[in-house]
Amino acid sequence: MDEHLLAVQNLKTYFYTASGxxxxxDGISFELDRGKTLGIVGESGSGKSIAAKSIIRLLPVKTGKxxxxxxxxxxxxxxxxxxxxxxxxxxxxxxxxxxxPMTSLDPVFTVGEQMVEMLKVHHAMSSADAWNTxxxxxxxVGIPDPEKRMNSYPYELSGGMCQRVIIAMAVSCRxxxxxxxxxxTALDVTVQAQVLDLxxxxxxxxxxxxxLITHNLGVVWEMCDKVMVMYAGRTxxxxxxxxxxxxxxxxxxxxxxxxxxxxxxTSKAVLAAIPGTPPDLRLTGKCCNxxxxxxxxxxxxxxxxxxxxxxxxxxFIACHRQNRTNHLEKGMVTGYE
Amino acid sequence: MNDEKNTVLKxxxxxxxxxxxxxxxxxxxxxxxxxxxxxxDVYEGETLGIVGESGCGKSTLGRTLIQLIKATSGTVSYRGTDxxxxxxxxxxxxxxxxxxxxxxxxxxxxxxxxAGSLIGEPLIVHKMVSSGKEYEEKVLELMRSVGLDVQHIxxxxxxxxxxxxxxxNIARALSMNPALLICDEPVSALDVSIQAQILNLFNSIQKxxxxxxxxxxxxxxxxxxxxxxxAIMYLGRLVELCNSEELYRNPLHPYTKALLSAIPPESPxxxxxxxxxxxxxxxxxxxLRGCPLAxxxxxxxxxxxxxxxxxxxxxxxxxxxCFLLNNNE
Numbered sequence: 001m002d003e004h005l006l007a008v009q010n011l012k013t014y015f016y017t018a019s020g021x022x023x024x025x026d027g028i029s030f031e032l033d034r035g036k037t038l039g040i041v042g043e044s045g046s047g048k049s050i051a052a053k054s055i056i057r058l059l060p061v062k063t064g065k066x067x068x069x070x071x072x073x074x075x076x077x078x079x080x081x082x083x084x085x086x087x088x089x090x091x092x093x094x095x096x097x098x099x100x101p102m103t104s105l106d107p108v109f110t111v112g113e114q115m116v117e118m119l120k121v122h123h124a125m126s127s128a129d130a131w132n133t134x135x136x137x138x139x140x141v142g143i144p145d146p147e148k149r150m151n152s153y154p155y156e157l158s159g160g161m162c163q164r165v166i167i168a169m170a171v172s173c174r175x176x177x178x179x180x181x182x183x184x185t186a187l188d189v190t191v192q193a194q195v196l197d198l199x200x201x202x203x204x205x206x207x208x209x210x211x212l213i214t215h216n217l218g219v220v221w222e223m224c225d226k227v228m229v230m231y232a233g234r235t236x237x238x239x240x241x242x243x244x245x246x247x248x249x250x251x252x253x254x255x256x257x258x259x260x261x262x263x264x265x266t267s268k269a270v271l272a273a274i275p276g277t278p279p280d281l282r283l284t285g286k287c288c289n290x291x292x293x294x295x296x297x298x299x300x301x302x303x304x305x306x307x308x309x310x311x312x313x314x315x316f317i318a319c320h321r322q323n324r325t326n327h328l329e330k331g332m333v334t335g336y337e
Numbered sequence: 338m339n340d341e342k343n344t345v346l347k348x349x350x351x352x353x354x355x356x357x358x359x360x361x362x363x364x365x366x367x368x369x370x371x372x373x374x375x376x377x378d379v380y381e382g383e384t385l386g387i388v389g390e391s392g393c394g395k396s397t398l399g400r401t402l403i404q405l406i407k408a409t410s411g412t413v414s415y416r417g418t419d420x421x422x423x424x425x426x427x428x429x430x431x432x433x434x435x436x437x438x439x440x441x442x443x444x445x446x447x448x449x450x451x452a453g454s455l456i457g458e459p460l461i462v463h464k465m466v467s468s469g470k471e472y473e474e475k476v477l478e479l480m481r482s483v484g485l486d487v488q489h490i491x492x493x494x495x496x497x498x499x500x501x502x503x504x505x506n507i508a509r510a511l512s513m514n515p516a517l518l519i520c521d522e523p524v525s526a527l528d529v530s531i532q533a534q535i536l537n538l539f540n541s542i543q544k545x546x547x548x549x550x551x552x553x554x555x556x557x558x559x560x561x562x563x564x565x566x567x568a569i570m571y572l573g574r575l576v577e578l579c580n581s582e583e584l585y586r587n588p589l590h591p592y593t594k595a596l597l598s599a600i601p602p603e604s605p606x607x608x609x610x611x612x613x614x615x616x617x618x619x620x621x622x623x624x625l626r627g628c629p630l631a632x633x634x635x636x637x638x639x640x641x642x643x644x645x646x647x648x649x650x651x652x653x654x655x656x657x658x659c660f661l662l663n664n665n666e
Contacts, residue, residue, distance in 0.1 A: 043528035106637055146618075188390035188555065190614055193599035199613070215529065218601025242604040259533035261562035262603050267581050268384075268540055268563065273533035277498045 004072075005209050006055070006177055011069035013047075013054045016134040024050040026071070026233035029308065030226075034176065035207040039220040039241070041256070042230035045167055045278055048213045051230070052179050055211075056090055057081070073177070083221065091122035093299075095170035099182035101162035105154040111138075111165050112150030115172065122173055137172040138165070141198055160191035164198070171202050178202075179211045184219065198221060217260055221245065229253050232279050232289035237317040244250040249317045251294045296321055344416075345517055345549050346379035346402070351411035353401050353573075357622060369622045371397040373573035375411070376648070379517070381456060384543065384550040386564030386581065388557055388596075392618060394573035395553045396440075399521045402551070403437050406429075415517075433463055436510035438521035442502035443595070446494040454488035456480065456508045463513065479508040482545075500531035507538065511546070519551045524559060539580050557600055561585060566654075572621055572629035576650065578624060579655035589657045591634045628660070636661055 013025040014323040025047040033037045040048045053059055054066050055078065073093065081089060090096075098104040106114055113139070116133035119125045126135065131150070138146035141164040155164055163183065170178055180199065184192040196219065203210055212223055220227050220241060227244050229237040229252065237250040248254055258272025276293040291301040300320045308318040353372040358364065378386050389395045399407045404420070413420050415431060423431055436609040439445040446455055457476045459465075466472040480487050483504040494502055503523060510518060520539070524532040536559065542548060554560050560567055560581075569577040569585050569592065577590040588594050595612045603608055614633040619625065628634070631641040638660070646658045 043530060160617055187480075188618075189557070189599045190390065190595060191617065192601075193611060194613065195612075196601070202582070216601065217529075218603065221605040221607070222601045245605050255530060258531045260603075261533070261536065261556075261558040263558055263561050263585050263600065264603065265562065267561065267565065270540065271533035271537055272560070273537055274530040275534070277500065277531065 003033070005034050005074060006032040007070075007072045008055070008070075009053075009070045011051065011054060011071060012067045013050050014067050015060075015063050017063060022281045023233050023284055024064075024281060025054060026284065028228070028233075028235045029069075029228065030228050030235070032177070032209050032211060033208050035201065035203065036226070037212055037224045037229040039224035040211070040213045040214060040230060041217060041220055041227060043215060043278060045232075045281065046230040047233040047281075048230050049181050050204045052096075052181050052211065052213055055179065056094060056096055058096075058171060061303040067290065071227060086289070088122075091118070092173055093175055093176040094179065095173060097163075097166055097170055097178065097180040099290045100186050101159050101166055102154065102186075104166060105162055107154055110151050110153055111157070115150070115165075115169055119172060121336065125307060133172055134168070134309055137168040139173070141165075141168045142194070143168070151229070153306055160187055160194065162315045163187060163191075167195070167198060167202070171208075174206060175208060177209045177211065179213070181213045182215070183212070185214070185216070194218075199223070217256070229256065232284050233281060234289060235316070235318060236290065237315075238308070243312075243315050247315075249298055249311060249315070250319050251321075252290050255293075288318075342383075343381035344378045345381050346551070347375075347381075347412075348375060348377045348402070349412045349414075349415045351375040351398070351401065351413060352409045352620065353397050353406065354409045367622050368624075370402065370573050370625070371409075371621060374573055375573070377575060377578070379549060379551060379570060380546050381516075381549055382543075384552055384563050385536050386560035386567040387551065387553045387570060387576040388555065388560045389568060390555060390596075390618060392621065393570045394621070395555075395570050396521050397573075398570075399437065399519045399551065399553050403432065403435050403519060405437075429463070431511045433513045434653065435514055435517045436513055437519040438503075438510050440527055442499050442506055443494075443526070445506060446502055449493050451469055451493055452480070452485070452497070452505055455493075455494070455505055456512060459509060459512045465513070475512070479512055482511065482542075483508040484534075498531070499527050500534060502533055503527065504538070507535075507542070511542065515548060516662070517549045517551065519553070521553045522555065523552075525554065525556060527632035532559070539563060540600040557596065569596070572618065572625070574629055574645075575656075575658065576630070577655075577657045578648075579653075579657075583655055587655075589655065589662055590650060590659050591636055591661070592630050628658075 007031050011025055015022040015024055028051055030038060035078050042048045042329060055071055065081055099126060112134060116127060116130040119130035119133055133151060135146045143149050143164055184195050187195060202208060214220060224241050226240050228235055231252050237253045248257060255274035274293050279289055287300040288306050289298040289302060306318045306320045308316050310316050351372055352374055355371055356366040357369050357371040358366045387395050400406050402413060420431055453476050456479050460472060460475060466475055485504050502599055521658050522533050527535060552563050564581045567581050568575055571592050577593045588597055595614045598609060598612045616633050619632060627642040627644060628646055631637045641659055646660045648656045648658045649662060650656050651662055
């Protein structure tokens with residue numbers, strides 16, 4: 001077990017709401033090693049953010065619950081941590097980068113106050129040391145004039161700058177794992193490129209593992225070693241990026257790849273859009289969640305949940321048709337119009 | 338493409354400035370230059386993509402064109418008529434020809450109206466139908482043409498998904514039979530699989546109805562997919578304009594090059610060289626001298642910070658505003 005930094009087994013996170021049980025995450029498994037990057041892709045509502053929040057146990061106390069499965073970090077069971085262990089885990093072992101850089105900093109404290117506080121709590125540093133370390137890490141993430149920025153309030157910084165501050169905070173604790181939930185979605189492409197480069201550098205320098213949650217496949221191709229495709233709370237395909245790109249096996253992955261407008265395409269070509277919309281997560285359960293949008297759906301897809309099975313080494317898919325998809329090539333997906 | 342294309346929209350030196358007051362007593366109002374001396378022709382039947390990062394003034398441009406906000410100076414003529422001089426009935430007639438689709442399908446629909454009445458409302462406002470039966474037929478036809486289920490005619494917006502709401506918006510815009518559709522980030526709030534459906538819908542509508550699109554987006558992939566010509570905006574100015582194929586094959590402006598190189602790769606096998614622009618977009622508040630990119634451009638010379646480059650025709654309709662390409666001026 002201790003060969004993986006983070007191992008998630010059959011995790012299920014349900015929300016108990018007044019209108020029914022929402023199966024936000026319904027059985028996902030993955031492993032992440034030190035220094036590696038795993039991407040989780042999926043559309044909104046596919047449960048990727050909830051999966052990440054389950055890992056750091058940031059679910060709403062009353063409604064959200066991990067009902068099944070296990071999360072182990074360096075062999076320790078995260079789900080059984082008590083408050084003290086959890087604080088240690090969240091603070092020094094792991095850092096979380098949220099989607100919206102403008103709201104994840106506290107608006108009433110300066111950047112410096114927030115960074116110093118964190119270092120004092122998690123690393124028991126003196127104020128002066130913490131201040132110097134913070135300036136140092138702001139410099140590392142490429143913020144001009146770091147001494148002056150320490151006294152700035154978050155509203156005085158742009159989105160890209162805020163995200164840099166958050167990354168600086170994330171790395172000043174030297175975490176073993178960084179979970180980044182759509183870290184660049186709120187940013188412009190040129191700023192996105194800068195932030196991604198920054199994350200890559202930090203990973204190289206500190207051998208940090210990165211769990212990157214995104215809906216942008218381009219970001220996945222650039223950053224990740226492995227990728228997990230989620231649909232309606234379940235893993236549909238899990239492989240290393242090159243395999244997933246060159247030999248995707250699940251019909252949803254085909255649709256996702258075909259839906260992306262590409263710069264190399266001729267203009268005004270018809271995109272292979274997936275018909276329909278994702279299912280209501282209160283009603284998913286005893287079937288393949290994709291069957292109503294899948295051009296190859298059969299009787300069995302309506303009756304049984306497809307299990308995640310290894311088709312070739314390290315390439316997992318969850319599809320009843322997995323043995324019969326071999327004669328179909330990616331370009332031949334004609335069912336999508 | 339023939340050279341003598343019909344110009345639908347002729348934008349000349351369009352400028353929009355906003356006055357910003359800090360609220361402190363005694364402080365002077367500052368000027369935010371959202372759109373700066375912008376000139377562009379839109380030809381009949383084409384899709385002109387406008388791309389730029391947030392804050393570059395692309396949405397302000399769209400809103401100025403349909404006169405949701407008043408331009409500070411400059412002219413816009415639609416098929417030869419100056420649209421800023423129109424009033425009353427004439428303006429109302431013009432608005433039938435120019436329709437707009439907004440970014441957020443959640444806030445652009447009245448939550449208290451049903452899908453049917455949202456789509457049919459413009460028909461009544463502009464007195465396009467004479468009888469109740471005609472009205473009903475028209476609404477159903479519009480719903481079918483954008484791929485909405487006609488059984489959902491009495492549903493309210495909150496019962497629809499984002500993609501379906503954007504379809505309602507499109508049907509609503511199409512109800513006027515517009516000649517020009519200004520689409521302001523119509524797919525950026527949608528997931529990729531839904532986005533692909535809507536982009537396909539835009540394409541098929543254009544084929545059927547020969548509508549001219551002004552398509553505003555920050556996503557270069559999307560823009561490339563829908564556009565015939567692409568205009569790149571930076572800090573309220575037009576920096577490059579050319580055919581979409583040409584733009585990706587042969588970008589000329591340093592900003593365009595950087596923008597293209599910043600796009601994440603299309604496959605894990607692709608290794609890319611990045612042109613990194615230093616720093617961030619300067620603030621559009623206050624006066625800016627010289628080329629807007631001067632502070633970030635790796636090729637900036639002393640001249641760039643003094644003068645603003647004019648649009649220079651590099652041949653074949655490829656226009657670019659940069660001194661690098663037009664030294665002999």
